[in-house]
């Protein structure tokens with residue numbers, strides 16, 4: 069079983085294109101895991117897929133991207149579907165981080181961090197993850213530090229993705245500095 073491939077396809081189905089699998093995400097992004105298994109099994113690659121495979125793909129992944137619970141499965145962050153998934157509002161840690169390609173910096177310092185193609189801005193709890201995120205687009209990404217508690221106290225809302233990934237609707241530039 070190729071668990072990395074499975075995890076990637078779970079992200080595709082649960083973050084970006086549930087309709088391709090005839091799935092509908094609920095308010096919090098959950099779908100029935102039996103229904104998802106049935107949809108995956110209909111494709112040529114996943115004919116033998118079962119719940120243990122889902123559990124293992126989630127558990128062995130380098131990041132906590134998905135969650136499976138009480139017969140349901142969801143992606144914890146990353147969504148781009150048109151209907152915005154509701155996330156739990158939570159006070160963030162003092163600072164959060166974001167890795168971005170060098171060419172985005174000037175714009176970010178003017179308009180702040182925007183969700184772009186996703187539903188939320190994604191922030192990292194530590195610099196090593198932020199660096200890894202930034203490296204997807206630039207081999208020498210810029211690391212940004214966000215004064216999250218200060219923003220929170222001024223009314224900027226934060227949401228928890230998982231222990232490492234925090235979400236926001238918009239981070240205005242006054243809370244952002246380069247490192």
Ligand code: HQG
Nearest residue numbers: 133167168169172175176179180181182184185186190201
């Ligand atoms: C940039 C992956 C110009 C932003 C990752 C980023 C993460 C701006 C890009 C998660 C901007 C959006 C999300 C502005 C933001 N002007 N550029 N005003 N505001 N940007 O992929 O945060 O591994 O949608 O800096 O690891 O890179 O798949 O967001 O470069 O956790 O689980 O616009 O996706 O998770 O890119 O990554 P993305 P992201 P997985």
